[in-house]
Amino acid sequence: xxxxxxxxxxxxxxxxxxxxxxxxxxxxxxxxxxxxxxxxxxxxxxxxxxxxxxxxxxxxxxxxxxxxxxxxxxxxxxxxxxxxxxxxxxxxxx
Amino acid sequence: xxxxxxxxxxxxxxxxxxxxxxxxxxxxxxxxxxxxxxxxxxxxxxxxxxxxxxxxxxxxxxxxxxxxxxxxxxxxxxxxxxxxxxxxxxxxxxxxxxxxxxxxxxxxxxxxxxxxxxxxxxxxxxxxxxxxxxx
Numbered sequence: 389x390x391x392x393x394x395x396x397x398x399x400x401x402x403x404x405x406x407x408x409x410x411x412x413x414x415x416x417x418x419x420x421x422x423x424x425x426x427x428x429x430x431x432x433x434x435x436x437x438x439x440x441x442x443x444x445x446x447x448x449x450x451x452x453x454x455x456x457x458x459x460x461x462x463x464x465x466x467x468x469x470x471x472x473x474x475x476x477x478x479x480x481x482x
Numbered sequence: 483x484x485x486x487x488x489x490x491x492x493x494x495x496x497x498x499x500x501x502x503x504x505x506x507x508x509x510x511x512x513x514x515x516x517x518x519x520x521x522x523x524x525x526x527x528x529x530x531x532x533x534x535x536x537x538x539x540x541x542x543x544x545x546x547x548x549x550x551x552x553x554x555x556x557x558x559x560x561x562x563x564x565x566x567x568x569x570x571x572x573x574x575x576x577x578x579x580x581x582x583x584x585x586x587x588x589x590x591x592x593x594x595x596x597x598x599x600x601x602x603x604x605x606x607x608x609x610x611x612x613x614x615x616x617x
């Protein structure tokens with residue numbers, strides 16, 4: 389697991405790692421990298437002090453996960469995750 | 483951390499995209515593919531390989547524009563919990579019920595509060611560590 393400088397823009401990496409370790413939501417394919425077409429996965433979990441964080445990770449084969457975004461969990465992130473999951477659940481019913 | 487300048491630039495652009503919430507249309511998102519996304523099992527394995535991190539303190543962060551615990555619960559209800567088997571769509575995870583002595587239960591509660599996590603997460607991690615040592 390590696391992290392970019394951008395991952396530490398708002399929080400120390402220790403908080404991002406703590407959020408991943410204690411993740412409460414994990415949503416694969418939250419977004420697509422417009423440059424490479426690779427997917428970005430969303431993790432929501434607590435910082436070391438308990439505040440909820442959103443963490444975006446990018447997996448590259450073989451077996452490397454890059455953390456590039458750690459920020460407080462935002463309403464629009466929640467709304468998009470909700471829309472994705474609702475669409476997935478609807479698709480699963482077909 | 484050994485990212486090249488190109489990788490740093492690439493992730494800086496992706497992070498800016500995330501901050502600006504300029505995501506791809508949901509209709510264009512691919513279906514889950516374990517080759518393209520990470521999994522809970524993989525995350526746990528990779529986390530175990532991380533060494534000691536630099537000392538730091540958690541900043542207070544933004545005071546506004548935060549999603550709530552209720553938002554999170556809604557996502558969990560929709561199925562956003564980490565798949566215990568590592569993949570979504572594998573059905574409900576098996577459940578076990580155990581009785582604990584009061585003192586052990588109190589320790590479990592204290593640890594969960596200290597780590598801002600749930601007792602079930604601690605129990606799962608402990609069983610995993612115990613059983614997988616010789617696996």
